[in-house]
Amino acid sequence: MLIQPMNTTPKPRLGHVETVIVxxxxxxxxxxxxALGHPRVWLKIGGHQTxxxxxSRLFVLDPNAEPDTTH
Numbered sequence: 001m002l003i004q005p006m007n008t009t010p011k012p013r014l015g016h017v018e019t020v021i022v023x024x025x026x027x028x029x030x031x032x033x034x035a036l037g038h039p040r041v042w043l044k045i046g047g048h049q050t051x052x053x054x055x056s057r058l059f060v061l062d063p064n065a066e067p068d069t070t071h
Contacts, residue, residue: 017051019058025068031055 025045029052031037038054049060 017056017058019060021062022059023062023065025061025065027059029055029057029059032057 022045026042027045028040028042029038030040031052031054041052041054043050043052043059045059045061048063049058051058
């Protein structure tokens with residue numbers, strides 16, 4: 001199941017937003033800390049960015065990425 005946050009404004013903890021450049025429109029985030037992370041959530045980038053509702057990690061689509069052909 002894809003989760004698409006309604007509010008696309010990151011809510012960083014401690015004033016820091018980790019930015020990850022990605023090549024695909026469908027991605028997952030697990031917090032990146034292994035067992036210390038958070039549950040895996042699937043995200044879809046509709047425009048050019050989205051963020052993780054758990055850790056506020058910002059995912060930005062690479063401008064050279066292939067167009068999304070799946071709907």
